[in-house]
Structure formats: structure tokens, C-alpha cells
Amino acid sequence: MYIGNIILVILNLPLVGIFVNLLRIPYGWLVPTILVISIIGVYSVSFKAADIWIMIVSGGAGYVLRKFGYEMAPLLLALVLGDRLEENFRLALTMSGGSYATFADKAALLVIVAIAGLLFILQACAWAFGYRKSMADEAERA
Amino acid sequence: MDAFNQLMTGFAGILGWKTLFYCFIGCLWGTVVGVLPGLGPLAGMVLLLPLTFGLDPASAIIMLSGIFYGAMYGGSTTSILVRIPGEAASVITCIDGYEMARQGRAGPALVIAAVGSFVGGTLSVLGLMLVAPPLANVMVAIGPSVEVVLMLMALCVITLVSGGSRLKTGAMIILGLAVGTVGLDKLTGLPRFTFGNLGLADGLSFTALAIGLFGISEILLNLERSEAIKAIQPKLKDLIPRWNDLKEATPAIGRGSIIGFLFGIVPGVSHVVSTFVSYAIEKRFSRNPEQFGKGAIAGVAGPETANNATTGTASDPGCWRSAFPRSRPPRFCCRP
Numbered sequence: 052m053y054i055g056n057i058i059l060v061i062l063n064l065p066l067v068g069i070f071v072n073l074l075r076i077p078y079g080w081l082v083p084t085i086l087v088i089s090i091i092g093v094y095s096v097s098f099k100a101a102d103i104w105i106m107i108v109s110g111g112a113g114y115v116l117r118k119f120g121y122e123m124a125p126l127l128l129a130l131v132l133g134d135r136l137e138e139n140f141r142l143a144l145t146m147s148g149g150s151y152a153t154f155a156d157k158a159a160l161l162v163i164v165a166i167a168g169l170l171f172i173l174q175a176c177a178w179a180f181g182y183r184k185s186m187a188d189e190a191e192r193a
Numbered sequence: 194m195d196a197f198n199q200l201m202t203g204f205a206g207i208l209g210w211k212t213l214f215y216c217f218i219g220c221l222w223g224t225v226v227g228v229l230p231g232l233g234p235l236a237g238m239v240l241l242l243p244l245t246f247g248l249d250p251a252s253a254i255i256m257l258s259g260i261f262y263g264a265m266y267g268g269s270t271t272s273i274l275v276r277i278p279g280e281a282a283s284v285i286t287c288i289d290g291y292e293m294a295r296q297g298r299a300g301p302a303l304v305i306a307a308v309g310s311f312v313g314g315t316l317s318v319l320g321l322m323l324v325a326p327p328l329a330n331v332m333v334a335i336g337p338s339v340e341v342v343l344m345l346m347a348l349c350v351i352t353l354v355s356g357g358s359r360l361k362t363g364a365m366i367i368l369g370l371a372v373g374t375v376g377l378d379k380l381t382g383l384p385r386f387t388f389g390n391l392g393l394a395d396g397l398s399f400t401a402l403a404i405g406l407f408g409i410s411e412i413l414l415n416l417e418r419s420e421a422i423k424a425i426q427p428k429l430k431d432l433i434p435r436w437n438d439l440k441e442a443t444p445a446i447g448r449g450s451i452i453g454f455l456f457g458i459v460p461g462v463s464h465v466v467s468t469f470v471s472y473a474i475e476k477r478f479s480r481n482p483e484q485f486g487k488g489a490i491a492g493v494a495g496p497e498t499a500n501n502a503t504t505g506t507a508s509d510p511g512c513w514r515s516a517f518p519r520s521r522p523p524r525f526c527c528r529p
Contacts, residue, residue, distance in 0.1 A: 082412055085277070089408055093401045101392025106401040110409025116365075117414060123406045124284060125351055125362050128469045129369025130399060136344045136370075138379045139337035145380075146337070153338045163339070167346040170353065170477075 212252050219256035223263020228271050262314070262501075269306045269497055274299060277411045283500075284407055285468040289492030298490075301438045305490055306497040309446045313498035316450040324454075347466075351473050372397055403465075438490045445475050445491035446498045453502025471499035 093102050113123055147153035222241060238260050245253035268283035273290030286306065293302040352363045375386040376396025387393040449471045456467035475495040 082416075085408070085412065089404050093398070093404055096400045097395065097398060099392055099395070099398070101390070102398045102401040104392075105397050106405035106409065109397075109402045109405030110413065113406035113410030114413040117410055120358075121361050121365055123365070123410070124288075124469060125365040126369040126372070126406065127284065127399070127403055128351060128466060129348060129366040130373045130397075130402065131466055132344045132348060133370040133373035134379075134396070136341060137374070139340045139344075141380050143336070143338035143341055154342060156338070163342050163346055167349060170350060 212255050215248065215252045215256040216259045219259025220263040223260035223265075224267040224270075225263075226260065227264035227267020227269075265501060266307060266310060269310070270303060273302045273306065273493070275411075278403075278407050283468075284403065284465065285472045285496040286493055287407070288472070289489050293490065293493065298438075301490065302493050305438060305442045305494050309442065309449060309494040309498040310501040312446050313450045313453055313500070313502035317454045317502035320450075320454050347470060351469060372402075441490050442494035444478075445494040448474060448478065449495040449498030450502045452495075453499035456499070456503050467499040467503045468496035471495040 089106065090103050093106050094100075096102065116123065143153050144151070219241070238257050241256065241260060245256060248256070265283075268278060269286050269290070272278045272283040272286040273294050276287045276291040278284045278287050290302045290306065293299065348366055352359055352366060373396070375393055377384055377387075377394055384394055452471045452474065453467045456470065472492060472495060475489075475491045479489065479491055481489070
């Protein structure tokens with residue numbers, strides 16, 4: 052794997068121009084090719100036709116959402132995390148016998164919550180600071 | 194050190210012409226596959242799998258690893274040049290990488306992505322040898338309640354530091370959580386939101402969603418303008434990044450390596466998550482966060498490094514071992 056890394060650095064940098072020329076193919080040829088390859092790629096993951104439908108529908112939905120200014124990245128992140136989140140949540144509750152106190156027990160948890168709290172505070176400070184700064188600017192201009 | 198000796202033995206075993214040749218083929222094919230959007234490392238490996246049947250195990254694994262790494266690199270190439278992610282883990286690179294390319298800095302973006310990936314992979318392999326065994330045991334001992342809090346915090350952090358409207362980001366996260374419930378319930382096996390359709394029983398496939406939401410929507414957006422896909426052409430002499438770029442990118446690469454390494458240790462977490470977290474942290478630590486989304490080089494360096502660094506640790510079977518006590522092998526979609 053490490054050797055692969057080295058080879059790739061050597062391979063990639065000068066040949067970038069060549070790889071990019073793959074993408075200079077006229078649009079009318081390129082898009083159907085991309086679509087076909089995407090469908091093959093998606094199908095090759097689990098060999099279900101439903102995946103292809105999901106891809107098409109989510110493509111349309113993604114287009115609509117992007118036109119309205121929503122970012123797609125958090126959606127994917129939540130998708131990945133949500134699954135594990137729920138499973139671990141239920142595991143934690145099962146292991147503790149239904150008591151929610153298990154989320155406050157371990158020291159590590161308190162550290163994490165403290166970090167999150169610190170981030171919130173920092174963010175609030177930055178927001179308040181910016182607010183005061185803009186008030187000061189307005190006062191100066193007035 | 195024992196680990197070092199083993200590493201040297203490994204090197205001695207594979208530095209032969211035959212294995213290097215297969216590695217080269219794997220890397221080449223992997224880069225081509227990675228550049229073409231829609232085909233990820235998995236599809237690339239599957240396509241060349243029949244070739245490996247006749248090979249000895251070492252060459253076969255090396256070729257597959259070459260394809261995997263090549264696809265990672267190729268994926269970042271299309272993300273930067275066309276804003277269509279080559280594969281799911283390059284999604285974040287689209288954001289700043291494409292902006293950099295539009296400003297004529299495609300060369301530095303590509304170089305920094307490549308260098309960052311290389312450094313990330315190297316550091317994570319080194320760190321793996323030294324740190325992984327005790328850390329993996331710690332992750333098993335910690336238990337699910339900490340993971341829950343960790344993930345909730347990650348989601349909140351992403352909402353906080355995302356550019357644009359926080360409300361919209363939060364809405365997207367909630368939508369993602371809702372979409373993630375489709376499928377079979379993990380603990381009871383009852384189908385949820387499948388509407389009787391067997392195809393949905395496995396949940397909405399991550400690959401399908403990623404390619405659809407990013408690739409297909411990008412194509413549809415491009416269709417609106419009747420011009421061709423603007424693939425930005427980097428000139429060869431432009432490939433050298435400026436000193437400023439290197440200075441900005443180096444701490445980003447360092448942080449990305451650490452993030453990727455840590456996320457590789459947590460069992461089951463995919464490369465995609467580490468890229469998101471790296472982007473969020475880069476934005477948090479940057480001296481000019483408003484640059485993110487408009488071509489900050491740290492936004493390319495960090496996630497790409499984290500991506501490869503996760504690969505290093507996540508491929509370690511020892512980390513997979515710590516995933517088995519959860520009574521579920523690492524999810525297929527979390528491996529590309």
C-alpha cells in the first residue's frame with residue numbers, strides 16, 4: 052500500500068494533463084457515458100435495481116435542493132452517522148437497562164461534552180464580538 | 194523495534210519487479226476509474242477482480258490496493274477540475290478545490306491534494322504501527338454511550354461551522370437522519386419505511402445517494418447552461434504550488450492526518466465522515482474562515498489528507514477486530 056502511494060505521487064502529477072483530457076470529450080458524448088458508468092458503478096455495489104432508482108430520484112432531489120441553496124454534504128454525513136447513532140443509542144440504553152444516566156457516567160463523555168460546550172461558547176463569543184464590532188462601525192460612521 | 198523489523202520484512206517481500214508491475218497497473222487503472230465519476234474504488238476493484246484469480250496473493254492484494262489508492266487520487270482530480278466527485282470520499286474536495294481551479298489555481302490544488310494524500314497515508318501507516326493496538330482496545334472498552342455523544346457532537350459541530358445558513362444545514366442533517374432510518378431496523382429486524390418494497394429493505398444505499406445527490410445533480414445543473422462541462426485545464430508549469438500555499442497547507446495536512454488516523458481507529462466509520470470533520474476543523478482553525486467555499490487551500494489539503502489517513506488505519510484488520518464485538522461486521526457502504 053505504501054509503495055502504491057509512492058507510485059501514485061510519481062504517476063499522478065505529470066500525467067494530470069492526460070487524465071484531464073478524458074474530460075474534454077464533447078458534452079453530448081460525455082454525459083451519457085458518465086451516466087452509464089454511474090449506473091454500472093451503483094449497481095456493482097449491491098446488485099440491486101432499487102439502487103439505480105434511488106440514484107435517479109436522489110439526483111432529481113439533489114438538483115432541486117441545490118437550486119434552493121441547500122448543501123448536500125451534511126445530508127450524507129447525517130445519513131452515515133444516523134445509522135450508527137441509533138444503533139449505539141439503543142445498545143447503550145439496553146446495556147444500562149433503560150437508564151439515561153449512562154450518558155453521563157464515563158469521564159470521556161464529560162470531556163466530549165465539555166469540548167462541545169467550549170465550541171458553543173467560542174462561537175457565541177465570536178458572534179457577539181462581531182455584533183459589537185459592527186455596532187462600533189455603525190457608531191463610527193454615524 | 195518489532196514493528197519496524199516487520200515493516201522491513203514486508204518491504205523486502207514486495208519489492209520485486211513482478212509486484213511493482215502489478216502495483217503500477219493497479220494504480221493506473223485506479224486513477225482512470227477514480228477520474229470517471231460514478232465508478233469508485235469498489236467498482237474498479239470489482240472490474241479487475243477476475244485478473245487477480247491467476248495471481249499469487251501478494252500481487253493480487255497489491256494490485257487491489259493500487260486500484261484503491263489510484264481511485265482515491267483520481268477521485269480528487271475530478272472533484273477539483275469538474276466539481277463532480279469521482280467517489281464519495283472526494284465530495285468535500287469539490288467545494289474548495291473547484292473554486293481554486295476556477296481561480297486558475299488548479300495545479301496547486303491537485304499537487305497539494307496529491308502531496309497531502311501521500312503524507313496522510315504515510316503518517317497513518319506509521320502511527321498505525323506505533324499506536325493502534327492499545328488505542329483499539331480503548332475503543333472497545335469505551336462503549337456505545339460515548340460513541341453516541343461523540344456523533345451527536347460531530348453533527349452539532351458541523352451545523353455550527355458550516356457556511357451559509359445554519360438553519361438550512363440543520364435541516365439537511367435532520368433530513369439525512371430521517372433518510373437513514375429507511376430499511377431494516379438493526380436490533381429487531383422489522384422493516385421501516387420500505388413500503389413493502391424488498392429493494393428498500395437494505396436501506397437507501399450510500400453510494401447511490403452520494404452519486405445521485407452530487408454527480409447527477411451536478412450534471413443536471415450543468416445542463417442548464419448550454420455550454421460544455423468546464424473541465425479546467427491545468428498547465429504543467431502551473432503545477433508548482435506557491436510558497437504561500439505550502440505554508441497554509443502544511444498545518445492543514447498535519448491536522449488532517451491526525452483526524453483521519455483517529456477516525457480510522459473508530460470501527461465502521463467511513464472515509465467520508467473524516468473528510469467532513471476535517472473540513473469543519475480546518476474552517477474553525479483557519480485565520481480567514483470566510484475563504485472556505487471560495488478556494489481556501491486548507492479546505493483541500495485537510496480533507497484529502499484525512500481521507501488517506503483513514504485508509505491507513507481503517508484497513509488494519511486489528512481495527513476491524515474491535516468492530517466485531519458490536520455483533521456486526523463493518524458495514525459494506527462504509528468501505529468504498
